[in-house]
Structures are given as structure tokens and as C-alpha cells.
Amino acid sequence: MSTEAASGGLTEYIQHHLTHGTATLGEGFWTVHWDSLLVSAALGLIFLVWFGSKARKATSGVPSKGQAFVEMVLEFVDGQVKDVFHGDRRVIAPLALTIFLWVFLMNAMDLLPLDLIGGVARLVGGEEFAHHFYFRAVPTADVNTTFAMSITVFFLVIFYSIKAKGGGGFTKELFTAPFHAHGFVGKVLLSIPNFFLNLVEYLSKPVSLAMRLFGNMYAGELVFMLISGLMVSAIGFLPGVLINAGWAIFHILIIGLQAFIFMVLTVVYIAMAHEHH
Amino acid sequence: MEQFVALVQAYTALGLGIIIGLGAIGACIGIGIMGSKFLESAARQPELVPMLQGRMFLLAGLIDAAFLIGVAIAMFFAFANPLLAKLAH
16 A cells, blocks of 8 residues: 555554454444454364365274364364363364464464555555545454453353352452462452452463453554554665565564463463462 | 543554553563573583474563553554544544
8 A cells, every 4th residue: 555655644454454444233342353262263264164175074994184184183282282282172172283383374364465455445446435435454453352261261261260160269269269268268369369369360360361362463554554554655665575475474473472372361261260279 | 622632642652652661671571581591591401302392482472462452452542542532423
């Protein structure tokens, strides 16, 4: 969108790229970022169809290259889960695999050319349409997506805590966990700071999980925008391409790393939920 | 009015510098300490390298995260300053 940047300047270029495609369904909170929803749902579907079809066609004979790749990913994730979580991992390992690949695919949308979708919109609908067409291709650079995932993980942690300890055990641990006391008076006195500390501990998990992923992806996206926004001229074209390529190569590391961290921390939190104090 | 805008912009720019600079210092020191320890332990027990490598990358991501969140917030303030948006009304 170099022409637009030339007319509107760097700030407008970046702000155009930072605006979500929104659909208003009603008053107040009922606004939906349809671009994030669409891309994340499509990527989830791609992951499911891809891995599902490979799993159905799996043979014990000589595996095809696709099957070997899927098996490699599966074994990698299963090994990571096995290291952290000791117990029945029939639910946890598929959960970890889903999180890892879904977040990885969503993060990988960062590597799409920045103006690709805007350019397609211009080809289809013309200049005026493209100017009012907002689309952000990276769902994980949207706070709503990352918080939706981390809050789901939060509920899973609570579910597994209650499942492992029972409703009574879970409630008891909320009030007696970090500081232990002997005698009735001490227990009552310590129940308030205990509960407060547990509350902070529980709430900090989803917030840090979501903000970490969001911050990384948002910053990465912005650096892409800055590079291509600053290098719009004919002289800046070649250096711009080179710098963007360099940042993209570095960014591949971050994409995989953040997906991996999200997965491992989810498993760690669920494993912690199974521990008794 | 313009002076107010300039004032807000100046303070924002200073703040951005502090956010990114201090965050970078912290992240770099953290990564440096962790990397040196990783190399030390890899030299002492090379057979543990695969296990340690995974954990090192995990921690590298964790250390980097706070810094990158800071960068994201700083960039947000640099391009869509909500403090300036208030002045427009």
C-alpha cells in the first residue's frame, strides 16, 4: 500500500494496518473482530483436516513423508508432555498438540506479506474499497484471541484441580495453601492472606500467558510495518526487502518459540493443578 | 494547543525510550547469564545438552516476553497515542 503511505504518511499507514475488521452485532460489547475469527477458524480447520487425514491414512509399513512429519510433531509434543506431566495424558497430550500447532499456524500468518490482503482487496474492489477495508491477518496479535485461549486454559486448570482434589480439597487448598498453621486460630488468621495469594496466583496465569503471546506477535507485526512503512521510496525498496527478510528469518524463531512456550506452560499449569500441597 | 501536543509528544518519546531501553537491559542481562550458564553446563556434561537446550529456549522466550510486551506497548504509544487522542476533543 505504498501509494497510501505516500499520501497519508507513516502514521496513517501503520494505523490502517493496526485497525481490525470489525462487525457490530449490537450495543456495547457486541463488536466482533471478524478478521481474527475468520483466520483462526480457518487455520484450526486446516490443522484438523491435515492431521486427521494423515492419521487415517497412517500405515505401519514404510511411512510417506507427510506421515513421517506428523509422527515427528506428535512424538515431540508427547515427549514434552511426558517430561512435565506424570499421569494419564490421553486428554492433555492432544490438547498440547492442538495448542502448539494452532498457535504456530496463527503466528505464522505474520510471515504473509504485509500488504498482500490489502492488495487483493484493491484488485477486487478498487481504491476506495481498499481504503475502508481493514484486515489483520495475525489472530494472535489480537488481545481477544490470546485471552480467549488463556482463559480457556484457566478454566481447564480449575477443572483439573477440582477433579484431582475434589471440590472440598480445592476449596480447602485455596485457604490453607502457601502458609500452613497449627491450631484453629492460626488457620483462621492465615486464611485471608492465603486466599489472597492464591487468587493472585490463579489470575496472573491467564494474564501472563495471553500478554506474552500478544506482546510478541504485536511487536513483531509492528516491526514489519515500520520497515515497510519507512522504506517506501524507490531507493529504499531493495534495503527494505532485505531488512524485512532478515527480520522474518529472526521472527521464525519467535513464532515457534512462543507456540512452544504457550504449550509447555499450559501443560505445566495443568500439572501443577494435580499437585497436592 | 500546539504546545500541549508538543509537551505530550515529548514526554511520550522520553517514556518510550525508557520503556525500551530498560527492558532491553534487563532482557539482555537475563539472556547473557542464562546463556553463559548453559554453555558452562554443556561443557561440564555434554550428554545433558539436548535436555538443557529445550529448557534454555523455553526460558529465553520467557525472558524475552516481558521486554517484547514493553516494546509492543511503546510502539502502540508511538503510533496511536491515546493521550493525544484525548486532546483532539
